[in-house]
Structures are given as structure tokens and as C-alpha cells.
Amino acid sequence: MACVSTTIAFANQKGGVAKTTSVASVGAALIEAGQRVLLVDMDPQGSLTFSLGIDPEDVETSIAEVLLGKAPVTDAIVISDEGLNLVPATIGLAAAEESLVSMTGREQRLRVSLAKVADDYDWILIDCPPALGVLTVGSLSAADEVIVPLQAETLSHRGVGQLLDTIHDVRQFINPDLEIRGVLATMYDGRTAHARAVLAAIEETYGLTVLEPPIPKTIRFAEAPAIGRTILSTAKSHKGAEAYRQIAQVLIASLKPAKKNPAKRKPVKTK
Numbered sequence: 692m693a694c695v696s697t698t699i700a701f702a703n704q705k706g707g708v709a710k711t712t713s714v715a716s717v718g719a720a721l722i723e724a725g726q727r728v729l730l731v732d733m734d735p736q737g738s739l740t741f742s743l744g745i746d747p748e749d750v751e752t753s754i755a756e757v758l759l760g761k762a763p764v765t766d767a768i769v770i771s772d773e774g775l776n777l778v779p780a781t782i783g784l785a786a787a788e789e790s791l792v793s794m795t796g797r798e799q800r801l802r803v804s805l806a807k808v809a810d811d812y813d814w815i816l817i818d819c820p821p822a823l824g825v826l827t828v829g830s831l832s833a834a835d836e837v838i839v840p841l842q843a844e845t846l847s848h849r850g851v852g853q854l855l856d857t858i859h860d861v862r863q864f865i866n867p868d869l870e871i872r873g874v875l876a877t878m879y880d881g882r883t884a885h886a887r888a889v890l891a892a893i894e895e896t897y898g899l900t901v902l903e904p905p906i907p908k909t910i911r912f913a914e915a916p917a918i919g920r921t922i923l924s925t926a927k928s929h930k931g932a933e934a935y936r937q938i939a940q941v942l943i944a945s946l947k948p949a950k951k952n953p954a955k956r957k958p959v960k961t962k
């Protein structure tokens with residue numbers, strides 16, 4: 692996809708693996724590094740929206756209206772206290788998903804909508820729901836890359852095969868350029884040899900890259916969303932925040948030179 696921004700879907704049909712936390716934290720880390728970032732909440736539960744301090748009740752235009760073709764994506768963008776640009780989700784996305792199933796171009800709608808703001812951002816990060824339905828397929832269809840957040844525990848990779856099958860289908864039929872950036876190990880307890888072994892097994896079984904560094908397990912991640920912020924601002928120098936900064940640097944370092952220094956950068960909306 693020849694546009695300025697790089698779009699990454701954070702996908703895993705398993706819930707509670709830190710998809711939402713990773714989207715918010717990588718997003719905040721990229722902003723800190725001077726990048727222009729748009730986050731997209733594709734989960735009807737609206738956890739990303741909520742965790743960034745935006746009350747779904749106050750949202751007038753959400754991702755649902757965008758997907759249904761009722762509003763352009765620019766109408767839906769809101770700014771969090773931390774300065775993150777977000778396309779929010781509300782519970783209305785659940786109904787929209789049901790309607791979408793029988794609508795023309797259902798899997799292309801997010802891609803087509805986001806293309807309109809692709810030049811305004813360096814990164815677009817999509818928070819997928821914990822399912823492999825039309826919302827996740829639509830997210831994968833809109834993405835250049837996918838990152839799979841995963842908790843490094845024994846049974847954590849049950850389901851990875853199924854996700855890879857879905858990615859394979861999306862590549863074959865919709866988005867041939869979709870790349871898997873890798874697995875992001877979350878809630879990682881580095882003190883156990885077990886966690887390391889699980890990651891090695893995932894690398895070997897599925898041929899997936901495990902991104903470095905893993906994100907350490909810490910209660911600080913549960914605290915931040917309660918006040919609508921990310922760990923990047925609530926516990927600035929904590930090793931959890933530092934790990935997400937390093938992941939952001941890995942992403943930035945992989946940009947092609949033309950993308951690293953876009954000649955004309957449009958300013959991002961700020962409060």
C-alpha cells in the first residue's frame with residue numbers, strides 16, 4: 692500500500708493478552724518519539740476508548756458510523772488527554788457488526804476509510820476485538836502488518852494456528868501485502884525459565900519472530916487506564932514503559948528512509 696502511514700493491526704482472538712494495552716502504549720511511545728499516530732478501536736467493548744479516558748457515552752461519531760458509511764473517519768477522530776488521536780468505539784459497533792455481515796465491501800470498509808487519513812499519520816494502530824469475525828478480518832485487510840500480543844504461558848499459543856489461518860486467507864483473497872511483524876510477549880515474567888521456553892516454542896512451531904523486548908508483567912498496567920492514561924505517562928521510567936519505548940524504536944528503525952522523514956508533514960490535531 693503506497694501511502695505515508697504504516698498500519699499495524701494488533702490481533703489475537705484470545706482476550707486478555709494485552710492487545711488494547713499494547714496499542715495504547717506503543718501509540719503513546721511513538722508520539723513521545725515525535726511520530727504522528729492514529730489509534731483505531733475495533734472492539735465493540737470499547738476498551739481502548741475507555742482506557743484513554745474517553746467516555747463512550749460522550750462519543751457522537753464512532754467507528755461504527757464510519758464502517759456503515761454514515762460518516763467520514765475525520766468526523767470520528769477524538770483526542771485523548773495524553774494527546775492520542777483515536778477513532779473511538781461504542782457498543783454500537785456490536786450492532787454495526789451484525790449489519791456489516793450482509794453489506795457490500797464489508798471487509799474493505801476500514802481500509803477504504805483509513806486511506807483518507809493515511810497522509811496525516813506516520814502510524815495507524817488498530818485494536819482488534821477478541822474474535823476472528825468480520826471486524827478482525829476488516830482490520831487485517833486494512834493493515835500493512837500484524838502484531839500478535841501473547842502471554843508467554845503454556846497454553847497461550849492454542850489458537851495461534853487459527854489466527855495464522857485467518858491471516859493466510861486475508862493474504863490470499865484480500866490483502867496480499869499483509870506481513871506478520873511478529874509476536875509481542877506480554878505480561879512476561881522473566882524470572883521463570885518457563886516463559887522463555889514458551890517463546891522459543893512459539894518461534895519454532897509457527898516460524899514467527901518474537902519481538903524484543905518482552906513486556907514485563909506489572910500492576911502498573913492495570914492502574915493507568917483507570918485515569919485515562921497509559922503507563923508511558925503514569926509510570927514514565929518504569930521498565931514496562933521502557934519496554935514499549937523500545938518496541939516503538941524497533942518500529943521506527945524499520946521504516947524506509949522516505950517514510951522516516953516525510954517531506955511534507957501535516958500537523959496532527961492537538962487539543
Ligand SMILES: Nc1ncnc2c1ncn2[C@@H]1O[C@H](COP(=O)(O)OP(=O)(O)O)[C@@H](O)[C@H]1O
Nearest residue numbers: 706707708709710711712878907908909912913
Ligand atoms: N504487562 C502487563 N502486566 C500486567 N498486567 C497487564 C499487562 N498488560 C496488560 N495488563 C492487564 O491485563 C488486562 C488485559 O489487558 P488488555 O490490554 O485489555 O487485553 P486484550 O485487549 O487483549 O483483551 C488488563 O487489565 C491490563 O491492564
Ligand SMILES: [Mg+2]
Nearest residue numbers: 710711734738
Ligand atoms: Mg482489548
